[in-house]
Amino acid sequence: MDVLVVGSGIAGLTTALEVLRLAPGARVAVATKAALGDGATAWAQGGIAAVLTDDQPAGAERAGSADAVSLHVADTLAAGDGLCTADAVAVLCAAGADAVTALERRGLVLDRRVDGTRARGLEAAHSRPRIVHAGGDTTGAHVAAALGAAVRASRAALLERTSLVALVTPAGPGTPVTGARLRGPGGEDVLVSARAVVLATGGYAQVHAHTTTPAVATGDGLAAAVRAGAVARDVEMVQFHPTAGAGPDGRAFLVSEAVRGEGAVLLDATGRRFTDELAPRDVVARACAAAMAAQGGAPVLLDATGIAGLSARFPGIDALTRAAGLDWTREPVPVTPAAHYAMGGVLTDLDGRTTLHGLWAVGEVASTGVHGANRLASNSLLEGAVFGARAAAAITGHSASDGVVDGASDGGAVPLDVELPAGVLPRAELRELVWEHAGLLRDRAGLELLTKTLAGAVPHQRTTDAADVADLEVRALTDVAALLAAGALAREESRGAHARTDHPSRCEPARHVLLRATAGGAA
Template sequence: MAVSVEDFVPALIGKDVDDVVILGGGLAGLFCALKLAPRPVTVISNAPIGQGASSAWAQGGIAAAVSDHDTTEKHCADTIAAGAGICEEKIVQQMTQEAGDRIRDLLSYGVPFDQDLEGRLTVSREAAHSENRVVRVRGDMAGKAIMGAIISAVRNTPSIRILEGYMGESLMGEGRYVTGVLARKRGGLARVALPAKAVVLASGGIGHLYAVTTNPGEANGHGVAMAARAGAVIADAEFVQFHPTALDVGRDPAPLATEALRGEGATLVNASGAAIMKDVHPDGDLAPRDVVARAIHREREAGRGAFLDCTKAIGAEFPERFPTVFAACEAAGIDPMSQPIPVAPAEHYHMGGVLTDANGRTSLDGLWAAGEVASTGAHGANRLASNSLLEAVVFAARIAEDIQGLMPTPRSAYWADMGEETGLPTRRNAEERAAITILRETLSRNVGVERNAEGLQRALGDILAAEAQCQRDSIKNMMVTARIIAASALNRKESRGGHFRSDYPDIDPAQAKRSYITLREVNEIARNAVENVSTSA
């Protein structure tokens, strides 16, 4: 349940109640704050805004039907097809129809999308798209450029207050109504209570619950856990997308080799040079991500290795056309102009999250969610490439409009000094560091690209054991979200989209529906799993 003020005193409590508190300094949170202006908004960010956001790392771009040859209907159809039977069709229709308006918003904030000599947006194609519709910036720099422009706009908007270096730990509440956020300054003990009339979760994904991920360290599932502990319904948590082509160079997080490389003709091969995807899927190297990720996973498991060969399709143009990937390869001692790039699947995106409606409202009053922490139903079981940034801006704008309608008269933009923090700095103790390592290895091994009942039950037991070693709420939140994912994966006895069960390898038409779960149900599933493991041992 959400905590009340009495549960965490002493804490620093602001004298004013904010109109809106947004947890998360990525694209969804900042775009929502801009759309709420001039209403006063406080944004809580784990790291300096932009630095800890997965949005800034996005390479491909934003999908939008903005060319003369494309339509929103085609974009909608491609999204639904990729979603493997469980997309919310009306949500997808709304998202794709509003894509053009959100692109225009981003242009107005100064995002330098690639354009031709006549000023028309340049678009490219990525996997499972039937048309060229990905709006990019210098090939693979869309995320960085978008976030740079948005951050500049936010810094110049006086109604937005940024609290950088604060970690959200719990939601404050009274019954079903969320009344604020309890946060802690990173590295400190003192906690800050931020009461609010509306709270927006935009805290990002779950990448660092896995040992191999393309996400920054701040993507650790806190928002899902905070909402679940407060009683919110979580949807589709079993659906985790693994990007098939992370650079396999021993870095954490793993650098990403954007899908746009394959869109430009790069091919996946094994160590002997044989094409990996030739007989796997009709779309070959541009098959849906889950299909490609499993093919690479199996090739690696068989000891044949996996590589992305860009030498012919891109060759000497690599540094100019894909500077981010080229720099990552160069840092690892690889020349992608003349050498195939070693790749491996890595956790990339979570289709599940806090259940929301078309306006971003969760199952708790006073709480909205946007971006990767939310589950709108737009992605279904498998996100279509470059729809993530689109979903973030579309639903951030919808949330802002919804909140403006509920609170027509904003207060003045004034905040009292929060005062000085007390307490000594805190560090992860040895037990918590070991617990995090166990968690990440367990999810990669047992809740990864391929799963089965035995591994999922073992994962739930290992997570519970690791959680018992944790003291701080921030670490416990990671464990809670991990349990939600594993329990949801155990519940779905079929394979669909980003969820593949080797013991149930086929799609079951009877299960073509979204999944919903609460923390109480997760705890019961985990207890039963531990008992089953103990009995069979």
């Protein structure tokens, strides 16, 4: 195999399709743990943040509301709270228009206004309405459907219900990756050799008990990369979405930030509006947590009753709220913060290269530097599309850059060697522990307790030859929890999504936390 892509969200499928476009003779395989389209991409509601200067709404320039790439860059850097990589942000924002056009060529149909321009929404911390969307609030589902259809129609080999067990490094951890060991739907292990392995496995927010993410977001790619000797960065940086509702099954469902962009307000139990709804997500999430603490832990209320045409503008959320027995067109709905997105991940350069030769990472599994300490709303789908295409260009030789990332060259960074737990904890217990001690608010005592508990996990439970997907996932989640706790302990400050109650101030200058498994903890 020339290229093995592990994961089937916007980043992975864009990478696969671009490799095939740039190198028509390439042998490409896409492996995905569930069915094609079952990951976080399909769950994305708000849309794609992009500056489309050739398609501005009529009168925007005269009204002084015209958008610009420089404004998108400034908004992204401000939200990232000093931890973004400026070059990565510049690449992301400048490529927005091309990324949207490429998605449209592959079948994505965006919502449009009556004048024919693409409809645009406003979300928190954006200075302009620049969020293009499809199907109202079901943009991710439309993206997943369009790219999924394109991949099924392509020459790529598609391996569904196939899990990542481990990356192959014949000369030992920290050496070049030559393929991956996968587990097929029948439980059989398959060794796939590849010139380039691309991790596109998504995030790890399932490590928290309360999350808006699909059950498959268990950090498989991050854990496998670190066990293989790759460097991870800022794993402690997990974004908590301020407004998650509770479904009839008790699971959290996302109420998009776009709802607040259209005018919804947050109220406490007395009906008092307590925050700026369009502040960055970390600010709003902590404001919600403080209001909940003041009212005995009861959820706060999101009041969207003043939005005209609410059900038509947000049909997906409307269905979720009604399934929960709520009519949000008539009454405020209870919401709480929940783990939503991983800003940290496998350290990469601007083309998806990791610190291991032959291994690439794109999308939420990667730490490109574009999100810093707090992701700007709707930059996630954009990141997957932009950096998936850049990785494909580099893999096929259509990029001038070359080499691997030097994990020690990040000046001023805090390097950490982390001993991964010998065993695993039961999934439910692990997630509750992480939520309690490494959730929205953190302190040294809680993080040390979490670390000690992980270190005491029963060794014989851990195995790379686990019988089913659930065992593979809990192993990955346990590793991710250890990385998250180590990073959170090292970051003795409060910055963006990372809030230490025992270190409430920021430290300057901003520093990244680099994490590498010790020799004993690597695969």
